[in-house]
Amino acid sequence: MIELGFANLWRTKLRTILTTLGVVIGIGALTSMISFGTGMERNITEAFKNNDLFNSLTVTARKIDLERIAEGDVSSLAAQMNQGVASLNDSTLALINEVEGVDIAFPELTFRAKLKVLDKEMEVTVAGIPKSLENHPPFNDITYGSFFDNDSSAVVIVRWGTLKGLKIVVEDPAEPVQFKFHEKDQDFLVVPPDSLIGRPIQVTTAVMDYSNLALNPMQLLSGDRSIPFKEKTTTFILGGIIKKKSQFENQSVKGSLFVPYKTANKVPRLGFTNIWDVLGGDSKDDGYSAIYVRLEEPSYMDPVVKTLKDEMGLNVFALSDQLKEVRRGFLILDGILGAIGTIALFVAGLGIVNTMIMSILERTREIGIMKAIGGSENQIKWIFFVEAGSIGFVGAIFGLILGWIVTRIANQIANSQFMPAGEPPVDFFYFPIWLILGSIAFSIVLSLLAGLYPAIRAARIDPVKALRHD
Amino acid sequence: MPILEITGLVKSYFKGDIAISAVDDISFSVDKGEIVSIVGRSGSGKSTLLNLIGGLDTASAGQIVYDGKRISDWNRNELATHRRFHVGMIFQSFNMIFTRNALDNVVLALVFGGCPKNQRKARAKDLLTSVGLSERMYHKPDELSGGEIQRVAIARSLANEPEIILADEPTGNLDSITANEIMELLVSLNKEQGKTILLVTHDQETAEKISDRMIYLLDGKIIEDKKINRKSEDQ
Numbered sequence: 001m002i003e004l005g006f007a008n009l010w011r012t013k014l015r016t017i018l019t020t021l022g023v024v025i026g027i028g029a030l031t032s033m034i035s036f037g038t039g040m041e042r043n044i045t046e047a048f049k050n051n052d053l054f055n056s057l058t059v060t061a062r063k064i065d066l067e068r069i070a071e072g073d074v075s076s077l078a079a080q081m082n083q084g085v086a087s088l089n090d091s092t093l094a095l096i097n098e099v100e101g102v103d104i105a106f107p108e109l110t111f112r113a114k115l116k117v118l119d120k121e122m123e124v125t126v127a128g129i130p131k132s133l134e135n136h137p138p139f140n141d142i143t144y145g146s147f148f149d150n151d152s153s154a155v156v157i158v159r160w161g162t163l164k165g166l167k168i169v170v171e172d173p174a175e176p177v178q179f180k181f182h183e184k185d186q187d188f189l190v191v192p193p194d195s196l197i198g199r200p201i202q203v204t205t206a207v208m209d210y211s212n213l214a215l216n217p218m219q220l221l222s223g224d225r226s227i228p229f230k231e232k233t234t235t236f237i238l239g240g241i242i243k244k245k246s247q248f249e250n251q252s253v254k255g256s257l258f259v260p261y262k263t264a265n266k267v268p269r270l271g272f273t274n275i276w277d278v279l280g281g282d283s284k285d286d287g288y289s290a291i292y293v294r295l296e297e298p299s300y301m302d303p304v305v306k307t308l309k310d311e312m313g314l315n316v317f318a319l320s321d322q323l324k325e326v327r328r329g330f331l332i333l334d335g336i337l338g339a340i341g342t343i344a345l346f347v348a349g350l351g352i353v354n355t356m357i358m359s360i361l362e363r364t365r366e367i368g369i370m371k372a373i374g375g376s377e378n379q380i381k382w383i384f385f386v387e388a389g390s391i392g393f394v395g396a397i398f399g400l401i402l403g404w405i406v407t408r409i410a411n412q413i414a415n416s417q418f419m420p421a422g423e424p425p426v427d428f429f430y431f432p433i434w435l436i437l438g439s440i441a442f443s444i445v446l447s448l449l450a451g452l453y454p455a456i457r458a459a460r461i462d463p464v465k466a467l468r469h470d
Numbered sequence: 471m472p473i474l475e476i477t478g479l480v481k482s483y484f485k486g487d488i489a490i491s492a493v494d495d496i497s498f499s500v501d502k503g504e505i506v507s508i509v510g511r512s513g514s515g516k517s518t519l520l521n522l523i524g525g526l527d528t529a530s531a532g533q534i535v536y537d538g539k540r541i542s543d544w545n546r547n548e549l550a551t552h553r554r555f556h557v558g559m560i561f562q563s564f565n566m567i568f569t570r571n572a573l574d575n576v577v578l579a580l581v582f583g584g585c586p587k588n589q590r591k592a593r594a595k596d597l598l599t600s601v602g603l604s605e606r607m608y609h610k611p612d613e614l615s616g617g618e619i620q621r622v623a624i625a626r627s628l629a630n631e632p633e634i635i636l637a638d639e640p641t642g643n644l645d646s647i648t649a650n651e652i653m654e655l656l657v658s659l660n661k662e663q664g665k666t667i668l669l670v671t672h673d674q675e676t677a678e679k680i681s682d683r684m685i686y687l688l689d690g691k692i693i694e695d696k697k698i699n700r701k702s703e704d705q
Contacts, residue, residue, distance in 0.1 A: 372565060374551075
């Protein structure tokens with residue numbers, strides 16, 4: 001019976017091939033669309049994971065109701081700021097480090113500064129980090145150079161991408177960087193790592209210039225626009241350069257330039273170091289404004305949050321909740337992309353219906369003969385289902401191959417032409433096993449549905465009339 | 471003992487508003503092992519009668535009892551079973567599937583009959599050999615002569631071992647020598663395998679030579695039902 005179905009398909013090769021091609025294009029469109037959605041979702045999820053959003057949290061001394069402030073309600077802000085709080089000092093930090101499930105906790109300390117390397121300047125975020133981070137990514141694998149050896153050292157670490165922002169490309173002579181076409185006309189300074197490691201770099205910060213303060217508001221109105229800041233420059237030694245290994249790699253520690261945190265504390269700068277300082281007011285005096293906590297496993301999130309909040313009276317801010325929102329967004333994106341692909345597949349389904357009905361009209365007499373020699377309605381339906389189902393199956397296989405090839409090419413073009421040089425490639429498309437099996441199943445089910453009406457019609461043919469048919 | 475009993479059988483259809491009875495109140499019975507010829511002019515209702523007995527068509531009134539079962543009450547699925555296992559049909563226009571070779575045509579009937587896959591080919595070859603086509607089984611119908619095609623049709627009709635063969639003008643498209651060979655093949659099936667044969671023909675002369683009984687039809691009614699002495703047996 002199955003052989004008979006195949007033989008019938010083979011008899012009208014061109015028509016079968018064209019019908020199958022419709023399914024191939026439909027499945028190709030569907031799978032490449034969905035694979036783009038799942039690819040992006042995977043990239044973003046991985047970015048979340050690599051950025052420690054699943055297993056990190058920020059502890060602040062004071063509870064700030066960000067939602068109310070965001071809504072414009074600042075009336076309670078003063079009250080919040082004046083309430084008595086647990087302070088974040090070294091003993092609190094030590095206690096947090098003792099909580100089960102905490103991998104490492106260190107004070108969050110970042111500020112903006114101008115970085116000057118080889119006479120090139122750019123504004124960057126400087127982060128103070130403890131030496132204890134040396135065994136944690138990304139600092140456990142420094143691409144060129146090495147980590148600093150104490151918290152008061154003048155040795156700093158910079159990101160490779162930050163130097164590239166300064167038009168300095170650090171290149172291992174053994175592995176030259178391939179520039180992309182849109183970067184060709186840019187004027188990069190290509191240097192070996194040795195020419196930077198161990199050399200001094202300058203960091204310039206803004207400090208309050210009390211001599212130039214506008215004491216009288218009228219002074220501003222009168223046209224005296226000199227600002228009450230001046231610049232201070234500190235010189236460090238460049239110890240190491242870290243390069244990303246994948247596009248969505250660990251960025252858990254914010255910042256472009258990493259300075260030992262005791263050294264960072266001494267860098268002269270404006271009074272507030274980060275957003276928590278602005279919102280938290282005077283807490284800097286008796287400790288840290290915020291502590292960054294990284295967990296051993298994401299599963300420790302709930303118990304650690306509970307301990308910090310309930311037992312230590314600290315305020316905890318975790319971003320992992322945001323991922324649920326992101327996931328829902330991607331579900332909608334997948335749905336839209338899938339719907340577009342499904343339209344193509346439905347058009348292909350109509351093609352199958354058309355082909356099968358044509359086939360019945362051509363084979364009316366043959367169906368009559370089959371009935372005359374004892375073929376039952378179910379057996380005749382089965383023949384037509386085999387035909388429709390095999391169009392769906394073969395179409396799905398080649399459609400997947402087509403979708404895969406198209407997405408590979410698109411990925412190749414996107415990576416070679418549009419991604420910055422020297423950075424690891426991104427996989428924009430992703431074919432999970434559920435997509436492969438699901439699209440085959442979907443195609444077969446749709447083909448069988450398309451074959452349903454023709455098969456029933458074939459099975460119901462009156463044999464006496466069919467045998468008279470030419 | 472009758473294998474087939476037909477009483478008051480009517481088949482009518484509408485042409486516009488006028489009801490035409492192709493088969494009009496026919497009653498007769500056929501014994502096991504008989505060769506019965508149904509003769510009459512074109513349009514006398516012979517083929518319609520055969521289609522009713524073969525379960526391809528359903529009666530308007532009356533009943534057909536086959537082997538004690540009233541098949542005129544059966545639904546489409548039961549009739550398919552009847553066609554598959556109890557009757558073998560042969561047609562003037564052969565009704566071969568022209569895109570498949572002789573062997574495949576016979577195999578198809580075996581597929582419908584539920585013959586196990588590993589036995590189909592061998593059984594189809596045996597059947598084709600028994601009708602004298604051992605050399606031609608891989609030929610498609612359009613590479614075979616009319617007589618050869620009709621032999622394939624006979625082999626196919628025997629696939630699921632029916633008790634009765636319904637032959638609708640089996641020699642109508644054949645020359646007289648080939649026609650005689652086909653008739654002899656049918657007679658041998660009757661003699662050697664005891665198949666009951668119902669033969670529709672307008673060739674009265676040949677029918678008289680091989681039949682046990684002749685039924686004459688005119689305008690859907692039986693006008694004569696006579697027993698004859700088979701001349702072929704006398705020789």
